[in-house]
Amino acid sequence: MEEKEISQAVISRLPRYFRYLGELKDEGVERISSQELSGLMKVTASQIRQDFNNFGGFGQQGYGYNVEYLYHEIGKILGLDQTHKFIIVGAGNLGRALGNYLNFERRGFIFQGIFDQNPDLIGQMVRGLPVHPMEELETFVRENEIEIAVLTIPKTSAVAVADRLVQNGIKGIWNFAHVDLNLPEGIQVENVHLSDSLMKLSYNINRFMQEEE
Amino acid sequence: MEEKEISQAVISRLPRYFRYLGELKDEGVERISSQELSGLMKVTASQIRQDFNNFGGFGQQGYGYNVEYLYHEIGKILGLDQTHKFIIVGAGNLGRALGNYLNFERRGFIFQGIFDQNPDLIGQMVRGLPVHPMEELETFVRENEIEIAVLTIPKTSAVAVADRLVQNGIKGIWNFAHVDLNLPEGIQVENVHLSDSLMKLSYNINRFMQEEE
DNA sequence: TAGATTGTTAATCGATTAACAATC
DNA sequence: TAGATTGTTAATCGATTAACAATC
Numbered sequence: 157m158e159e160k161e162i163s164q165a166v167i168s169r170l171p172r173y174f175r176y177l178g179e180l181k182d183e184g185v186e187r188i189s190s191q192e193l194s195g196l197m198k199v200t201a202s203q204i205r206q207d208f209n210n211f212g213g214f215g216q217q218g219y220g221y222n223v224e225y226l227y228h229e230i231g232k233i234l235g236l237d238q239t240h241k242f243i244i245v246g247a248g249n250l251g252r253a254l255g256n257y258l259n260f261e262r263r264g265f266i267f268q269g270i271f272d273q274n275p276d277l278i279g280q281m282v283r284g285l286p287v288h289p290m291e292e293l294e295t296f297v298r299e300n301e302i303e304i305a306v307l308t309i310p311k312t313s314a315v316a317v318a319d320r321l322v323q324n325g326i327k328g329i330w331n332f333a334h335v336d337l338n339l340p341e342g343i344q345v346e347n348v349h350l351s352d353s354l355m356k357l358s359y360n361i362n363r364f365m366q367e368e369e
Numbered sequence: 370m371e372e373k374e375i376s377q378a379v380i381s382r383l384p385r386y387f388r389y390l391g392e393l394k395d396e397g398v399e400r401i402s403s404q405e406l407s408g409l410m411k412v413t414a415s416q417i418r419q420d421f422n423n424f425g426g427f428g429q430q431g432y433g434y435n436v437e438y439l440y441h442e443i444g445k446i447l448g449l450d451q452t453h454k455f456i457i458v459g460a461g462n463l464g465r466a467l468g469n470y471l472n473f474e475r476r477g478f479i480f481q482g483i484f485d486q487n488p489d490l491i492g493q494m495v496r497g498l499p500v501h502p503m504e505e506l507e508t509f510v511r512e513n514e515i516e517i518a519v520l521t522i523p524k525t526s527a528v529a530v531a532d533r534l535v536q537n538g539i540k541g542i543w544n545f546a547h548v549d550l551n552l553p554e555g556i557q558v559e560n561v562h563l564s565d566s567l568m569k570l571s572y573n574i575n576r577f578m579q580e581e582e
Numbered sequence: 583t584a585g586a587t588t589g590t591t592a593a594t595c596g597a598t599t600a601a602c603a604a605t606c
Numbered sequence: 607t608a609g610a611t612t613g614t615t616a617a618t619c620g621a622t623t624a625a626c627a628a629t630c
Contacts, residue, residue: 171565217612235575249466346570352384357559361541362448430588
């Protein structure tokens, strides 16, 4: 079957829809029109309808969208009806913080292990799991069928570690290392470059202050 | 003077240029053409030239771009030639991890203080600074002329805290809380919605596995 | 000077918005 | 049925790419 590729611009908006719908659901709202949602989310009603229709007709003419139904459908599109096992590579401040973050679990992302090359950290506990030495990485990923690896290691080692992960069947990498990973077709990479984000903020602050002068 | 607004798409690419140019500089590369950079960064040479020309002519026909010069110019555009004082609101795992992250300092972002409403955390040290109670927030921001606040608090309190910050002269908010902040014109917000990013990764993994079938 | 490569204009592509017929 | 609102096509807008004249 020929499926049209859905643009990443659309995908990037889905989690935000999911969040708003979840909140509406929790408030007990049963149905919502694209126009009402438009007002809430500050995007055009037209875009909302276009976005949803990439995945099929979730609405009903004259009625709008059923909040609970739409919420679950978007969740399914995002893969949140399944569980995803992940490990963290790099038990520094950020790695440990992410390991301790409980909300991921709520969405089906299961924290399975954490690794570091620093001998002082081996055996320390993070969210009930001991820090493993890097030597165990390959076996662990294979035997536990880990789907996602979170990379919170310095950029100097990130590329090599990513390759080892790919060799052992990882499906996606959530990359916090400040380097571009060039991985084979089919391995998904989602970059979180924190310093890039901070620089963008810095630019926008500066720009506005110059405009003011 | 009439200045054309530069699109956020362009701004988002600047930190990546900055990173590549910094690496080239460290390798001792003196000059580079848009075509060479294109090969390295996997974007079109045309886009590179268009992007740079938003800010004026940094290159020279027949020669290319001087790496060191271009690196510094982009740094200036991003405001990295100035210092930016920031505080962190929320001394949980993520807040403390960001406080301990040294690389921000290298780019001129100066960690000035950290706040939390949990009495057990008050006085604990993060990167040599004590956790302040939330009551001190307003005075601290005003007296120390804090430019940026990093929000690593739950979404339930984020909106109210953001308002207090804005009241006291904050210029930009780096928002890790999973909520949209609607702040007055001129206050810059940069969102880092980690769970959104993770959901996007989940979608892309799923999509690829379905294509394979 | 000839060759290389920018800066910039023009063409293309893709994403967003508007419009409206279909239909609940 | 009449009114509301979707799903979808068409129009617009903006961003990316191509082309090439300017010039180092």
